[in-house]
Amino acid sequence: MPIKILSxxxxxxxxxxxxxxxxxxxxxxxxxxxxxxxxxxxxKILLDVKDIDIIxxxxxxxxxxxxxxxxxxxxLQNPSLKCIMVSAYGDMGNIRTxxxxxxxxxxxxxxxxxxxSRTIEKAVEQINFIKASxxxxxxxxxxxxxxxxxxxxxxxxxxxxxxxxxxxxDKLDIYASMEPTMDVGxxxxxxxxx
Numbered sequence: 001m002p003i004k005i006l007s008x009x010x011x012x013x014x015x016x017x018x019x020x021x022x023x024x025x026x027x028x029x030x031x032x033x034x035x036x037x038x039x040x041x042x043x044k045i046l047l048d049v050k051d052i053d054i055i056x057x058x059x060x061x062x063x064x065x066x067x068x069x070x071x072x073x074x075x076l077q078n079p080s081l082k083c084i085m086v087s088a089y090g091d092m093g094n095i096r097t098x099x100x101x102x103x104x105x106x107x108x109x110x111x112x113x114x115x116x117s118r119t120i121e122k123a124v125e126q127i128n129f130i131k132a133s134x135x136x137x138x139x140x141x142x143x144x145x146x147x148x149x150x151x152x153x154x155x156x157x158x159x160x161x162x163x164x165x166x167x168x169x170d171k172l173d174i175y176a177s178m179e180p181t182m183d184v185g186x187x188x189x190x191x192x193x194x
Contacts, residue, residue, distance in 0.1 A: 002032040003124055004051060007036075009058040009086065014111075018056075021113045027190060031120075039146040043072060053127050054080060059094055060085035065106060070101045080130040082123040086111060095145025 007018055016033045025031040036042040036051060039060045045051055055073060059066040070083055082104035087094055095106050100131070105119045 001028045003120075003127070004032050004034065004049060004083065005054045005056060005120070006034045006042060006045055006049075006052045007056045008037070008039065008066065009056070010037050010061045011058070017113070022117075033147060038062055039069035039072070041070055042115070042191070046073070046076070054123050055081065055083045056116075057083060057085055059085060059098065061099045067097060067101060070098065071104060074102045080127050080134070082127060084116075084119055084123065107142075 007014060009015075015033075018033060019026065022031055022033070026033065034045050034052070036045050039057075040063050042055065042057070043064075057066040057069055064072075066085055066087070070085065073081065073083055082100065084100040084105045084107060085094075085103045086107045087098075088109040088110060098106050104123055107116055109120060125136075
């Protein structure tokens with residue numbers, strides 16, 4: 001499954017530049033690019049394409065700028081979605097604002113495509129780590145639910161009324177208890193008297 005990258009920039013040339021530079025990765029389906037020209041278009045794409053992995057966003061754009069888009073993306077609360085901010089303004093103020101608003105990294109224009117490629121690779125490493133952690137968490141949650149159900153089944157096997165056979169009250173003392181180490185016990189005894 002390719003890494004889905006949304007490029008948000010009002011400069012049309014960037015679309016050509018990115019598709020040309022990353023043509024091998026696109027052809028091999030390592031990356032799949034989507035393009036928007038402002039933050040509003042980007043939000044529409046994010047609603048339509050649920051599994052965007054990386055956003056490359058310019059800061060200065062019409063209709064909705066990149067820092068506002070970054071704030072909206074943070075509201076999605078998707079830890080595996082990484083935003084790389086791109087701007088012609090290399091000043092520390094924009095870098096600090098972008099980073100404080102949750103940007104993964106920052107690149108300046110004119111874009112050094114080799115550096116951008118390394119930044120995307122670094123983002124992909126983190127995305128893969130987060131997705132693997134989320135999958136493991138999901139598996140552990142499922143296992144925990146299964147163990148809880150198994151524990152309830154085990155408890156249901158034990159009699160809850162004592163003595164369970166009132167007619168044998170003078171011949172047999174019987175009690176049951178179960179205290180599993182975690183959720184499920186591993187030993188069952190069945191005692192019968194003739």
